[in-house]
Amino acid sequence: MPLIYCGACSHAPGITARAERADTQTRQAVEAAFGRMGEEIRATKPDALVVIAAEHFANFFMNNMPAFAIGMADSYEGPIEDEAFLRIKRTTVPGNKALSRKLIERVMQTVDVAYAEEWKFDHGISVPLHFLTPNYDLPIIPANINCQGPPLAPLARAWAFGEALRAAADAVPERIALIGTGGISHWPATPDSGKINAAWDQEFLRRWTANDRQALLSYTDAETYRDGGQGGFEIRTFIAAAAAAKGAKGTVQFCEPVPIFAVSCTVARMQIAA
Amino acid sequence: MSLYQVQKLIYELNRDPRTRERFSAGRDAVLAEYQLTDEEKGALTKPDIGLLYVLGVNGQLLMHFAALHKIEWPDYLERMRQGLKDHGQVREGVYAATGYEGVEAHDARLKNEREKR
Numbered sequence: 311m312p313l314i315y316c317g318a319c320s321h322a323p324g325i326t327a328r329a330e331r332a333d334t335q336t337r338q339a340v341e342a343a344f345g346r347m348g349e350e351i352r353a354t355k356p357d358a359l360v361v362i363a364a365e366h367f368a369n370f371f372m373n374n375m376p377a378f379a380i381g382m383a384d385s386y387e388g389p390i391e392d393e394a395f396l397r398i399k400r401t402t403v404p405g406n407k408a409l410s411r412k413l414i415e416r417v418m419q420t421v422d423v424a425y426a427e428e429w430k431f432d433h434g435i436s437v438p439l440h441f442l443t444p445n446y447d448l449p450i451i452p453a454n455i456n457c458q459g460p461p462l463a464p465l466a467r468a469w470a471f472g473e474a475l476r477a478a479a480d481a482v483p484e485r486i487a488l489i490g491t492g493g494i495s496h497w498p499a500t501p502d503s504g505k506i507n508a509a510w511d512q513e514f515l516r517r518w519t520a521n522d523r524q525a526l527l528s529y530t531d532a533e534t535y536r537d538g539g540q541g542g543f544e545i546r547t548f549i550a551a552a553a554a555a556k557g558a559k560g561t562v563q564f565c566e567p568v569p570i571f572a573v574s575c576t577v578a579r580m581q582i583a584a
Numbered sequence: 585m586s587l588y589q590v591q592k593l594i595y596e597l598n599r600d601p602r603t604r605e606r607f608s609a610g611r612d613a614v615l616a617e618y619q620l621t622d623e624e625k626g627a628l629t630k631p632d633i634g635l636l637y638v639l640g641v642n643g644q645l646l647m648h649f650a651a652l653h654k655i656e657w658p659d660y661l662e663r664m665r666q667g668l669k670d671h672g673q674v675r676e677g678v679y680a681a682t683g684y685e686g687v688e689a690h691d692a693r694l695k696n697e698r699e700k701r
Binding site for chain 2: 323327328366367368369371372373390391392394395396430458459460497498499500501502503504505506535539540567569570
C-alpha cells in the first residue's frame with residue numbers, strides 16, 4: 311500500500327556518546343524531538359521501517375563499495391561501535407527478509423542496488439533507533455547510500471534510489487514507513503568536530519521542505535565539501551527521502567545547531583498523503 | 585604510502601571481534617597480512633592517532649579505532665591536533681582540518697545569538 315510515513319533525522323554519534331556534555335535543556339529538546347518522531351511513526355502502524363542511512367564502514371569498504379545497498383535478513387546486530395563510547399547497548403534488531411526481498415526486486419527495476427544478507431548497524435542507524443524504536447520491536451529494512459568513500463553516488467542517483475524505494479513500498483501490501491538519516495553540514499571526527507554551517511543547513515532544509523528536486527540536485531560535491539564538510543555528503547539520504555515523498559512538501563519539526571553533537575540536530579517530516 | 589591498506593586493517597579491527605582477538609594475540613602476524621610501511625605499522629600499533637589522522641585515515645574509521653582503544657573524545661581530538669603540529673596537514677583523503685573556533689566559543693556565540701532574538 312502507499313508509503314505511510316516519510317521523514318528525515320540526524321544520526322550523529324555525539325547525540326548519545328556525548329549526551330551529558332550538552333546543556334540539559336538542549337539535550338532534552340533533541341531527545342523530545344526524536345521521541346515525537348518515534349510516536350508519529352508508530353501512529354502510522356507500520357509493518358516495517360526502511361532506514362536510508364549513510365553507513366560508516368560497518369559493512370562496506372573500498373574493496374567492494376556499493377553505491378546503493380539494501381539489507382535482506384531477518385535480524386541485524388548493532389551498534390558495532392564500542393558500547394561505552396556510543397552508550398548504546400549492542401543488540402539484535404528484527405528485520406524481515408521476505409519483505410526485503412520483495413522491495414529489492416522492485417527497486418532493481420530501476421536502480422542497480424546491492425543486497426546484503428549480513429549487515430551490522432553503526433551509529434548511522436543505531437542512534438536514530440535508540441530514540442525512535444527503543445524497544446526494537448519494529449522490523450527494520452536498512453538501506454545505504456555510499457556517502458563515505460569517493461567516488462560517491464551522484465545526487466541524481468540518490469534521488470532515483472528514493473523514487474525506486476517509494477515505488478517498491480507502494481507496490482507491496484505491507485505498511486512501510488521510511489526515513490533518511492544523516493547530517494547536513496558537519497566535519498565529523500576531525501579536529502573541527504562541532505563546526506556547523508547553520509545557514510547552509512537552513513538553505514538545504516528550505517529546498518528539502520519545498521521538495522525542489524532541481525535545487526536539491528544542484529549541489530556539486532566540491533561545493534558541499536567546501537560549505538558542508540565531508541559530513542555534508544550525507545545529504546544524499548535526505549535527498550532520497552525527498553524523492554520517496556513523491557512531490558509532497560515537508561516540515562522541519564526540529565533543527566538546532568548543537569556543536570558538542572557536531573551537527574544541526576534535525577527532525578523533519580514529509581506530509582505524504584496516508 | 586598505502587593508506588588503503590591502513591584503512592582496511594582498521595576497518596577489520598573496528599567491525600570484527602575475531603580480528604581484534606587475533607591482533608591482540610599476535611600483532612605481527614596480522615600486520616604481515618597488509619602491505620604497510622614501517623611508519624604505518626608504528627602508527628597502528630602505538631596507536632599514534634595523530635599520525636594516522638595526518639596519513640589520511642577517514643575520520644569515521646579513526647574515531648571508532650580510538651574508541652576501541654578507550655581514548656576519550658577530548659583526548660581523541662587533542663591527539664589529532666597534536667598530529668597536525670608534529671606532522672603537518674593531512675596528506676590524503678577528505679578529512680583535512682579546515683579551521684574552527686572550537687565548541688566552547690561556538691556555544692557562546694550561539695547563546696549570544698539566541699539572546700538577541
